[in-house]
């Protein structure tokens with residue numbers, strides 16, 4: 432038989448809690464979280480977010496190791512989210528979310544190439560490159576604002592649309608890219624992944640047919656200068672990097688299920 436007095440106490444506590452929460456205050460977050468959440472909402476609205484898939488099992492061990500290593504350098508929790516887009520790619524928004532396009536998992540030749548890409552993206556977040564990009568972008572494209580206004584979004588939403596647009600075109604400067612390569616190499620080395628993976632990936636791109644070069648390259652122009660900067664960093668910090676082999680034949684294969692099923696997050700409103 433239920434203890435009626437106990438139930439009343441529970442109800443009293445619950446109702447007090449509810450009363451205490453009402454009126455719901457505007458959640459006070461910092462601009463990075465707000466921008467990151469708006470970007471997430473936009474991707475969700477477009478039906479790109481993959482809620483569940485066996486692909487997460489392949490991604491998770493690498494993502495976890497990188498998060499553990501990189502987290503002390505950033506105030507918000509890192510989270511890796513699979514998305515479905517037309518070209519292999521990865522991008523990070525302010526607030527800690529790192530988006531990995533499902534086809535990237537099939538594009539990379541080994542674990543180190545994927546780890547290198549993720550370390551690079553996490554570094555953009557640590558360097559707050561997305562925030563800088565938006566601060567520079569004083570004048571957001573008019574058509575982007577008009578398109579956004581039709582949906583009645585908040586300003587964060589408008590900026591998020593612009594941010595995602597920028598990230599899918601030539602967003603960051605060469606300098607920001609090189610800095611993300613260098614920090615990314617440090618993170619990968621510390622997390623136990625051979626940082627040569629990023630160099631191998633760039634070389635794969637350089638050798639690829641220009642029509643087959645995925646968007647990742649247009650986001651991350653892989654000219655020789657970037658590879659040189661990374662190698663220079665390796666030489667300058669031999670105590671950290673000399674233990675890693677530059678030979679791609681030493682790479683660990685990355686196992687990913689063929690034709691993995693994917694369940695998408697309902698857009699909702």
Ligand SMILES: [Zn+2]
Nearest residue numbers: 608611650651
């Ligand atoms: Zn980049």
